[in-house]
Structures are given as C-alpha cells and as structure tokens.
Amino acid sequence: MKLSTSLKETERYFQEQFADQSDFRVKPLNLDGTEYRLFYFDTLIDSELVQNYVLKPLLSRPHDPVHDVVSILDYTETASFQEAVHAIMYGKTVLQRSGEAKLHLLGTDVKKERSINIPTNERVLRGANEAFIENLDTNLNLMRKLINSTDFVVKTYTIGRLSQTKVAMMYIKTIADMASVEEVDRRLRSIDIDYIDAPGEIDELIKENKYAFFPQTLTTERPDRARANLMEGKVVVATAGSPDVVILPVSFWSFFQSEDDYQNGWLLGSIFRVLRLCCFFIAMGLPALYVTVSSFNPQMLPINFVNTLQSSLKYVTFPPFVEALSMMLLLEILREATIRLASPVGQTIGVVGGIVVGTVVVQSNLVSNTMVITAALTGLASFVMPSYEMSGAARLLSYPALLISAVFGLFGLAFFFMIICTHLCSINTLGLSYYKPPFSLSDAKDTLFRAPTWSLTKRPKATAPSNRTRMRNPRGWKR
Amino acid sequence: METMKEDAITGRQLFVLIFMTQLGLEVMSLPHVEADIAGHDMWLSVFLSGLCAQAGIMLIWWLGSRYPSRNCFAYVPQIVGRPVGAFVNLMYGCYYAISGLMLILNYTDVLNRWLFVYTPGWIITLMIFIACGYAASLSLRRIAYIAQSYLILSVIAILLIAGCWLYGPDVKNLLPVLSGGWNPVVKGIYYAFSGYVGYDLLLYAFPYVKAKSKNRLLLIMTFANMTAILYYVLSCLICSTMFSLKQLKHIPEPIVFILKYYQLEVLQSLDVMFLIFYVFIVSDTAYIYFFLSAKAFVHLRSKGLGKHQIWVWAMVGLAFIGSLFFKKRSTIINFSDLQDIGSVFMIIAVPAVLLIISGLRGAGRNRA
Numbered sequence: 001m002k003l004s005t006s007l008k009e010t011e012r013y014f015q016e017q018f019a020d021q022s023d024f025r026v027k028p029l030n031l032d033g034t035e036y037r038l039f040y041f042d043t044l045i046d047s048e049l050v051q052n053y054v055l056k057p058l059l060s061r062p063h064d065p066v067h068d069v070v071s072i073l074d075y076t077e078t079a080s081f082q083e084a085v086h087a088i089m090y091g092k093t094v095l096q097r098s099g100e101a102k103l104h105l106l107g108t109d110v111k112k113e114r115s116i117n118i119p120t121n122e123r124v125l126r127g128a129n130e131a132f133i134e135n136l137d138t139n140l141n142l143m144r145k146l147i148n149s150t151d152f153v154v155k156t157y158t159i160g161r162l163s164q165t166k167v168a169m170m171y172i173k174t175i176a177d178m179a180s181v182e183e184v185d186r187r188l189r190s191i192d193i194d195y196i197d198a199p200g201e202i203d204e205l206i207k208e209n210k211y212a213f214f215p216q217t218l219t220t221e222r223p224d225r226a227r228a229n230l231m232e233g234k235v236v237v238a239t240a241g242s243p244d245v246v247i248l249p250v251s252f253w254s255f256f257q258s259e260d261d262y263q264n265g266w267l268l269g270s271i272f273r274v275l276r277l278c279c280f281f282i283a284m285g286l287p288a289l290y291v292t293v294s295s296f297n298p299q300m301l302p303i304n305f306v307n308t309l310q311s312s313l314k315y316v317t318f319p320p321f322v323e324a325l326s327m328m329l330l331l332e333i334l335r336e337a338t339i340r341l342a343s344p345v346g347q348t349i350g351v352v353g354g355i356v357v358g359t360v361v362v363q364s365n366l367v368s369n370t371m372v373i374t375a376a377l378t379g380l381a382s383f384v385m386p387s388y389e390m391s392g393a394a395r396l397l398s399y400p401a402l403l404i405s406a407v408f409g410l411f412g413l414a415f416f417f418m419i420i421c422t423h424l425c426s427i428n429t430l431g432l433s434y435y436k437p438p439f440s441l442s443d444a445k446d447t448l449f450r451a452p453t454w455s456l457t458k459r460p461k462a463t464a465p466s467n468r469t470r471m472r473n474p475r476g477w478k479r
Numbered sequence: 480m481e482t483m484k485e486d487a488i489t490g491r492q493l494f495v496l497i498f499m500t501q502l503g504l505e506v507m508s509l510p511h512v513e514a515d516i517a518g519h520d521m522w523l524s525v526f527l528s529g530l531c532a533q534a535g536i537m538l539i540w541w542l543g544s545r546y547p548s549r550n551c552f553a554y555v556p557q558i559v560g561r562p563v564g565a566f567v568n569l570m571y572g573c574y575y576a577i578s579g580l581m582l583i584l585n586y587t588d589v590l591n592r593w594l595f596v597y598t599p600g601w602i603i604t605l606m607i608f609i610a611c612g613y614a615a616s617l618s619l620r621r622i623a624y625i626a627q628s629y630l631i632l633s634v635i636a637i638l639l640i641a642g643c644w645l646y647g648p649d650v651k652n653l654l655p656v657l658s659g660g661w662n663p664v665v666k667g668i669y670y671a672f673s674g675y676v677g678y679d680l681l682l683y684a685f686p687y688v689k690a691k692s693k694n695r696l697l698l699i700m701t702f703a704n705m706t707a708i709l710y711y712v713l714s715c716l717i718c719s720t721m722f723s724l725k726q727l728k729h730i731p732e733p734i735v736f737i738l739k740y741y742q743l744e745v746l747q748s749l750d751v752m753f754l755i756f757y758v759f760i761v762s763d764t765a766y767i768y769f770f771l772s773a774k775a776f777v778h779l780r781s782k783g784l785g786k787h788q789i790w791v792w793a794m795v796g797l798a799f800i801g802s803l804f805f806k807k808r809s810t811i812i813n814f815s816d817l818q819d820i821g822s823v824f825m826i827i828a829v830p831a832v833l834l835i836i837s838g839l840r841g842a843g844r845n846r847a
Contacts, residue, residue, distance in 0.1 A: 302747050410751065411595065411603065414758050418610045425624040426617050433620075437627040439491055 003079050005101045007037045014039050014094075017085055024088075029055075031062035035098035039084075044091035046110035054093065054106060066097060066104050074107025089164070113138060119221050122386060126263035128224045136166050136240035142223045143170060143238075147230065151175075157188050159239075163195035166240040167202070170226075175233045177464040180249055180430045184235045198239030199246045206248070208428050213397060213420075215389035216429045218247040218254050225259055233465030249430040251462040253438070253447035255390040256280070261450045270449035276384050277448070283382035283394035284420075287324040288405035288413050290374045294320045296409035315365040321406035323367050327375035328398065330357060335379070432464060485618035486687040490699045492623035493688050497703035499626040499763045500677030501532075502633055502710060504585050506640075507732040507757075509674055509711060510718035514727035517667030519653055522715045524667030529708030531668060532675035535827050536700045539678070542834045543685035544693045545841070551682035552778035558837045561781075567829065568775045572794075574825045575772035578676070579765045580798040581818050583607050584811050586761045593735055594754050604802045610762050612795035615769035616788040619687060622770060629759045633710075636760065639753055640714055643737045648720035673819045674711050677764060678704060679826040683771055769794055 001013060011026055018024040023043045029036040036058065040050070049072070057069045067075060074092075078084055084094050084103045091109025096102075116138070119131035132139045140154055151174045157167045169188060171181050187206040196202065203217040204210075220226055221244050226236050229247045238245040247254075256276045261269035294313065298306045316323065334353045341349055358376075361367045378398065385391040397420065404412040427434035438444035445451040446460050454474045459465045488496070513521035546554040552571065556564025587603045595603065614625055657664065681700060690696040718733040730736050738750040746752065773790035777783055805811050 297751055300746060300748050300751050302742070302744065305745075408602070408606070409595075410755050411590070411598075411606070411758065414755050415606045415610055418759060418762060419613060421625055421628050422610065422614045422617070425614075425621045425628070433624065435624065437624055437630075439495070439627050 001081055003081060003101050003103065005099050007035055007096055007098050010096055010103075011037060011039075013081055014085075014088075018088075029058070031058060034062045037096050039088060039094040039096075040108070041088060041091070044089075044110065045093055045108045049108045050093055050106075054095070054108070066095065070095075070104070070106060072106045072108065076105045077102050078105060079103070086164075111135075116142070121388065122220060122222050122225070122258075124222075124258060124260045124263075127259040128222070130223055131221045132223060132238070132243045132245060134241050134243050136168060136238060139223075139238050139243075139245070140168060140170075143226065143236075146223055146227045147172070152230070155185070159188065159191050160193060160195040165196050165198075167196065167198075168238045170230065170236040170238065172230050172233070175231065175459070175465050175467050176235060177233055177466055180233075180432070180464070181235055183430050184237070184248065188237070196239060198242035199237075199244045202237055202239060202246050208430070209426075212427050213423065214252065214393050214427065214434070215255065215387065216248070216250070216427065216434060218250045218387060219244045219389060220247060221245075222259065228257075228259070228262075229254070231470075232459050233463045233467075249432050249463055251429075251433075251447075251460075252424060252435040253462070255385065255387040257446070257450075258386040262453070266450050266452040270451075273450050274448065276386070279381035279384040280390070280394055283378055283385075283391065284397050285401055285413060285417070286374055286378045286381070287328055287398055288401040288416070290371065291320045291324050291402060292405045292410045292413055294370075295406075300410075309370055312368040312370050316368045317365070318367075320371070321402070323371045324374070324402055324406075325399075327367055327371055328378070328402070331375055331379045332395070432462065436462060485620055486684075487689055488620050488623045488684065488687055490688060490690045490695065492620070492627065493684060493690070493696070494699050494703045494706075495626045495630050496619075496623050496684065496767070497678055497680060497700060498706050499630065499633065499760065500680050500767045501675050501703070501707040501764075502760055503582060503674065503677070503764045504589065504757075504761060505671075505674035506636070506711065506714050507589065507734050508585075509671060510715050510722075510727055510733045511731050512670050513667050513715065514719075514724055516670055517663045518659060518724055519719050520657055520659075520664050521667060521671075521719055522653075522712050523656070524664050525671045525674070525711045525715050526708060527664065528668045528671035529675055529704060529711070531672060532678055532707075533701065533704050535675075535830075536678050536681065536704055537697070538827065538830050538834060539681045540685075540693070540697050540700060542830050542837065543681060545834075545837055546686075547693065548686050550684075550686055550774070550778075552775050553781075555778075555833065556781060558833050558840070565779050567833075568778050570829075571825065572772045572775035572779075574821055575768045575775065576794045576798050577818060578822065579611065579768035579772065579794075580801055581811070581815050582761060582765050582768065583611070583798075584802055584805055585815060586758070588808060588811055589732060589735075590754060593732065594751060601803060605799060607758065607762055607765065608795050608799045608802075611766040611769055612792050614762070614766040615773065615795070616791045619684065619770070622767065625766075626763055629763050632756050632759050636753065636757065637710060637713065639738060639749060640717055640734055643721070643741055644717050646741065648717070650720055652720050652723065653716075669823075670819075671711070672823065675704070675707060676822045676826060677767070679830075680767060680771065682826075682830070683774055769798075 003010065014024070014026065021041070023041050025040055025042050027038040029038065038050070053071045057071060061069050067077070079102050084105065087105045088094055093106045093108045095104040095106060113135040114133055116130050116133055118129045130142060132142065144152065149172070151172050153171055153173050155169045157169070158164050159167045167188065169184060184206070191205050193201070193205070199217075199219045203215070203219070207216045209216065218229065226245055226247065229250070230236055234247050234249065236245050236247050256273060258272075261273055264272075293300060294309055298309070301309070313320070318326075334349065334357070338349050358372060362369055362372055382391045382395045385394065401413065401416045404416050408415065424435040436443065438447040442458065443461065445456060457471050457474070458468045459470050461468070509525065510521060513524055517524040543551070546557075552568050555567045558564070559567065583604055586607070587600045590603055591598070591600050614622060678700065685696070688696055690699060714734060717737070718727060721737055722730070722733055727733055735750045735754060738753050739748065741749060743749070769791055772794050773787050776790045776794070777785060777787055805814070
C-alpha cells in the first residue's frame with residue numbers, strides 16, 4: 001500500500017496491522033492548526049523521552065520542519081509502511097504531519113537492561129571482571145571498548161522469522177581468514193527458523209559434523225576471552241537476548257585455554273594447561289580403568305595395592321561395573337540438582353552430597369571406598385576444564401568407556417580411545433581440521449603448553465589467520 | 480581436486496606415517512625369528528635389511544618422481560596399458576588387504592598367547608577391524624593426524640624396552656661377530672625385511688607431500704627408514720644381550736618376556752601395558768594397509784570405481800570373514816611366510832619392473 005498524505009488513511013493502516021494489540025496507541029495532536037499523529041506501543045517506548053524531546057519542541061515550533069524540531073539522535077524518515085511497522089515493533093515512535101507523504105521514525109525505545117555483572121560461569125583469578133549481558137548493544141559496546149580499531153568489524157543480521165532477533169558477527173578484518181568469515185556469513189544468512197535461542201541453536205545450526213561428540217564452537221560470557229579469540233583470527237557471533245557469545249572456528253585445544261594461563265606466568269600457565277588435558281583423560285577414562293583393573297587385570301597393580309583394593313571390595317555386593325555406574329549416575333544427579341536447586345535450599349545439597357553419598361554409602365557397604373574416591377576424582381577432573389561443553393562431552397563419553405571396558409577389559413578401553421582419536425581427527429570446522437596433534441614446537445606453543453609471551457610471535461595456524469605476525473620484537477628494550 | 484586437498488600432507492607427516500607403518504609386530508617377533516637364522520649377528524642382519532629397504536625406497540621414489548602429479552595406482556595403467564594396469568592395481572588391492580589381515584591375525588595370536596587366554600580371538604580381531612575400518616575411511620591427511628597422535632606411544636614403547644636394558648645386559652653375548660660367516664647374516668636379511676615393509680606407502684603418497692623438492696622428500700623417507708632401523712636394531716640388540724640364543728629360540732616374543740620380569744612401584748606388570756598399547760601401533764599399520772587397498776580398488780577404472788569408504792568397509796568385512804578361517808597357529812605362520820614372499824614381490828619386484836618399462840617407453844618416446 002502506498003503512503004498518502006492523509007493522516008486518516010495512515011491511521012487506518014496501522015489500526016489494521018495492530019488490530020488486537022491493546023498496547024498500541026495512536027495519539028492525535030492539533031498544534032496551532034497543524035495536525036500530527038503519533039503511533040507507538042506504550043509498553044516499548046520511554047514516555048519521558050517522547051514528552052521532553054518530541055512533544056515539547058513540537059509545541060513550541062509546530063510549523064518548522066520536523067527533523068529540525070525534534071531533538072532525537074536516532075531519527076529517520078521513510079515512505080514505506082513496512083519499515084514503519086518494523087520500527088514500531090522495535091520501540092520507535094512514528095510521527096506523521098498532515099500534508100506530508102512521509103513518516104518520521106523516532107528512536108524512543110526504553111532501554112531496560114541489567115547492569116554488567118561479574119562472570120559467574122567462567123571464573124578466573126586474574127583477569128577482567130566483566131561479563132556479557134542480554135543486551136546486544138551493550139555487548140557490542142563492551143567489545144568495541146576492548147578493541148579500539150577500525151579493523152574490528154561488526155556485521156548484524158536479523159534471524160528468526162517471528163522473533164526478528166538481532167545477531168551480530170564480529171571479526172578483525174586484517175587477521176581473520178576471509179574464507180571462514182564468508183562461510184560463517186553464508187551459514188548465518190541461510191538459517192531459517194521461527195526464533196533463535198542462542199547460543200545452543202546457533203552452534204547446532206552452523207556446525208558441520210552434526211553427530212560429533214565434541215563441541216565445535218566455544219561459548220563464552222567473557223569479553224576478554226572473546227577478544228583473545230578474535231585476535232587469533234576467529235569469528236565471534238553474539239545474539240540479542242543471550243549473555244553468551246559463540247566463537248568459531250575453534251580447535252580442540254581452545255577448550256583447554258583459560259584467561260588465567262596468560263596472567264600467571266608461562267610456567268604456571270603451562271603446568272595448569274597440561275593438568276587440564278590430563279583431567280580430560282581422567283574424566284573420560286578413570287571409572288573405566290577402575291573397573292578393568294579391579295575386575296579383569298588386578299595383576300597390573302603391585303600386590304599390596306591389590307590387597308587394599310580387595311579389602312575395600314570385600315563386603316560390597318555389586319560388581320565393580322554396577323558400582324561405578326551407580327556412583328557416576330549419582331554424581332550426575334547431584335550436578336543437575338545443584339544447577340536446578342532454588343538458591344534458598346542450596347545448603348541441602350552439601351548435606352545430601354557430602355554426608356549421604358560420601359559416608360553412608362560406604363558405611364553401608366553399598367559402594368567401596370575406592371569407588372567413591374574414583375567417582376569424586378572423575379567429577380572434579382571433569383569440572384577442571386574451562387569449557388562446560390567440553391567437560392560435558394568428557395563425562396558423557398565416560399559411559400561408553402565404562403561399558404566397553406566392563407565387557408572387554410583393558411583392550412576394550414584401548415579400542416575406545418582408538419575410536420575417539422579417529423573421531424577427533426575426522427571432525428571439520430569451517431573446512432579446517434578440528435584436531436591437529438601438536439607436532440612441531442610452533443604448533444605446541446599455545447596448545448599443549450603455554451609458551452612465554454615473548455615467544456608467541458606468530459598467531460596459531462589452527463584458524464588459518466591471514467596475517468600471522470603477532471609481534472615483531474616484543475622485548476625491544478633489551479639490546 | 481578435492482582429494483588432492485584432503486590428502487595433502489606435510490613432510491613431517493610423511494615421516495611419521497612411514498615410520499609408523501614400518502613399525503609393526505616385528506619389534507616383538509624378529510629376535511625370535513632371527514635367532515634361528517642369523518644367531519647373535521641378528522642386529523647386523525636387521526641393519527643390512529634396513530639398507531635394502533632404503534634401496535626399495537629409492538626405487539619407488541625414482542618411479543614416483545617420473546610421475547610427480549599422480550599416485551601409483553593412477554599411473555600404472557599409463558605405464559603398462561589399461562588391462563594390465565587394472566590387473567596390477569587389483570593385485571595391490573588384494574595384497575594390502577591380506578597384509579592388513581595377517582598383521583591383525585598375528586597380533587591377535589600374540590594377545591591370545593600372552594594375555595587373553597580365554598578370550599575368543601575373533602572378538603579381538605573384530606574390534607581391531609572396526610577401528611581400522613573407521614580410520615581407513617578417512618583421508619590421508621586425517622590418517623597422518625592419527626599416526627602423529629600415536630607416535631608418542633612408540634616412543635614410550637622404546638623407552639620401556641630400553642629401560643629394561645639397565646638390568647644387567649651381557650654384551651659378551653654379541654661376540655664373536657660373524658661367527659658363522661656372512662652366510663647366515665645374508666639369509667637373515669630376507670627374514671628381517673618384513674619389518675621394513677610399509678615404506679611402500681610412498682607409492683600412493685608421493686604426489687600429496689608438500690615437500691620443497693623431490694630430493695627433500697627422499698631425505699624425509701631416509702630419515703623415517705633410519706629411525707625404523709634404529710628401533711629394530713635396538714630391540715634386537717637388547718634381546719640378544721639379555722638372552723642366550725637357546726632361550727631366544729624358545730621365546731616367541733622375548734621383549735614381552737623381559738617386560739614381564741621387571742616391575743615398577745606402582746605398576747606390577749609392564750608387559751600388560753606394553754601389549755595393550757601396542758594395539759595402537761599395530762592398528763596404525765593395519766589401517767594404512769586397508770586405506771591403500773581401497774585406493775587401489777578405486778583406481779581400477781581411470782574415472783574411479785565406487786567410493787573409497789565403501790571399498791574400505793568391503794575389504795575390512797571380507798578380511799574379517801577371512802580371519803575366521805584361520806583357526807590354527809601353524810596356518811597363520813605358514814600364510815605369513817607366503818605373505819612375506821608376496822610383499823617382496825609387490826614392493827620391490829613390481830615397482831622395479833614398472834620403472835624399467837616406464838624407462839624403456841620414455842627412452843623410446845624421446846628417440847621418436
């Protein structure tokens with residue numbers, strides 16, 4: 001429909017569009033003989049803004065051109081109804097003066113957001129204490145404040161046929177591999193869905209290997225982590241309404257990097273990095289190893305240790321496999337309960353988890369001492385990983401490992417790790433290999449361990465950055 | 480073009496692939512086999528055999544550098560004509576599938592004797608076949624990643640073996656050198672050669688290596704071969720200094736026996752660990768065989784015949800069915816001997832003949 005100069009017709013059009021919306025408002029004004037109409041949702045606009053910066057100026061100068069009178073920064077004109085309807089939905093106020101065939105779109109939306117909090121899911125000892133929030137603009141603001149460069153590019157998309165969610169893709173154009181950027185762009189554009197629930201759905205809709213066990217995108221709530229990844233040539237996708245951003249393409253090793261590694265000195269950082277990798281294997285394989293050693297190959301252990309193990313297993317009725325499975329399930333239940341628990345009853349979980357599981361289960365000979373230690377170690381090891389997704393994958397994989405080693409013993413465990421290794425090698429993310437064994441020193445520098453800052457002169461190859469030089473002579477003061 | 484990109488490997492990866500393919504069960508069995516033939520001079524046989532393998536590498540490298548843009552299975556029809564070429568590829572396909580099968584059977588046999596006395600062999604075989612089929616259906620680059628990941632295990636293995644040497648080796652066992660003359664040593668070369676089989680991966684991998692020049696490629700191959708020689712010679716030296724000849728003749732896998740004897744404070748039996756994680760090294764060789772086998776079948780027709788993955792699983796399935804027919808240990812040993820002859824034929828004789836024909840044709844073309 002074409003926009004006409006008649007206010008009546010415009011009003012009729014909007015009334016039709018928003019027929020059943022009880023919060024849609026039309027405000028007719030007659031200022032010194034000039035007719036005006038305001039169209040808006042009173043739940044979306046900031047009435048004070050409209051009052052002070054639209055109505056007041058109009059009252060004083062009703063005959064001057066509108067864009068000269070209203071003092072609103074976000075001001076556009078349009079002749080399209082479609083655009084105006086969208087604008088109203090985003091919280092703008094639409095103004096029309098009689099006799100003019102154009103609509104004035106005034107950005108008067110109310111900004112309701114919580115303040116920036118400290119990160120709750122990814123804690124570090126040293127490092128920034130800011131976390132992303134649900135407001136996309138604030139998140140972009142946080143990122144822009146961290147990278148004050150014209151090379152830092154933000155592209156926005158609207159995804160979700162119904163929800164019309166704003167999604168922003170960020171990258172650094174002089175570092176990122178343009179092929180990856182274009183690929184992410186293409187995949188984001190092709191998403192056709194009613195509403196987008198980030199970050200989980202973004203991850204699932206744009207990753208290659210649908211059935212891969214391991215997370216292929218890194219989710220973070222830390223702007224400094226996002227920046228570190230941008231600086232390696234990765235792409236960050238932020239979504240309105242989600243305090244987490246998605247980073248891709250990431251390699252397997254990214255899931256073991258934490259901001260702390262770069263603050264604590266390289267030696268400590270490297271040790272903790274290696275510790276996390278070991279914990280990955282412990283989380284996956286320890287219960288399985290316990291089962292094989294206690295039920296198939298006790299001859300592997302020294303005789304004294306076997307005696308200790310046997311004495312703790314003596315009065316336990318169940319076979320080690322059932323023991324291990326029940327303890328692991330218990331651990332999972334405790335974890336899930338802790339997340340879902342309403343905070344006033346949070347104390348209960350400590351009592352239930354600590355006393356009931358730790359002490360009573362052993363005293364009543366349902367589960368052996370050694371198994372409780374194994375389960376506790378497995379649980380702790382899985383939470384050492386800085387990425388919740390990776391820790392979940394490790395814990396999930398510990399079940400097939402347990403099952404196969406309960407049936408085939410140590411050989412089954414070896415078979416399991418063989419399949420996992422092959423699976424890791426087969427995964428692709430955005431045309432790049434997900435897992436590359438760090439074979440040369442330059443590959444191992446920021447994967448297996450954290451090399452000293454002054455030696456990280458090149459950006460890691462894993463994301464194929466177009467510009468690999470990171471620093472030239474970082475210790476230039478020393479001649 | 481897609482396979483070109485997916486199969487592209489670096490020089491380092493080639494090194495690891497060749498070394499890991501050469502490394503096989505022979506680390507355990509060679510000292511026993513050679514004890515009957517070369518006696519205490521087995522290390523010399525093994526070393527000389529490595530040099531023969533080096534000659535074989537030169538041969539394949541020479542052949543490959545005549546056709547630097549294509550793999551062996553693609554250029555064979557060009558050398559000997561389409562029908563004969565297809566036949567050669569068919570032979571390679573069968574040979575590699577049988578090699579993979581024999582390797583897995585031999586390993587299962589070792590496991591059945593030392594560790595899993597009551598476990599039915601076919602279960603172990605099936606599991607290795609599944610792992611191999613999964614890995615072999617990937618591209619060469621991905622397989623190289625797997626080999627790189629497993630490389631650490633071969634390092635641990637040699638450290639374990641070398642660690643045992645600390646406990647009283649008797650160097651006198653090695654003397655006198657060449658007590659029986661050169662004859663047994665030369666005879667031993669043939670038996671040791673099976674340990675070096677695997678360098679023939681170069682037949683396929685040649686065009687996909689991103690090396691600076693073809694001379695550098697040869698250098699990488701030589702390094703890999705040298706590392707394998709070192710590995711085998713070390714394990715032979717250790718066995719022949721730790722055991723007398725008489726003992727070696729009775730123990731089929733002396734290294735496992737040595738490991739069984741020593742223990743750590745926290746680990747009673749090193750031999751169980753060693754045997755179990757040797758599956759990574761064995762399967763690494765086996766899936767490269769199945770990979771090559773499938774590639775040979777795909778190249779039966781110049782346009783390509785079927786999909787790589789399907790061929791891999793077909794060959795793995797056939798090999799598994801074949802494995803069910805090997806019940807007695809003597810059958811496996813006899814068949815392995817046949818396969819050793821086959822491997823000398825397939826990786827030395829056939830490339831040599833191909834090189835000669837290609838040279839003659841090239842010379843003829845130049846004259847015309």
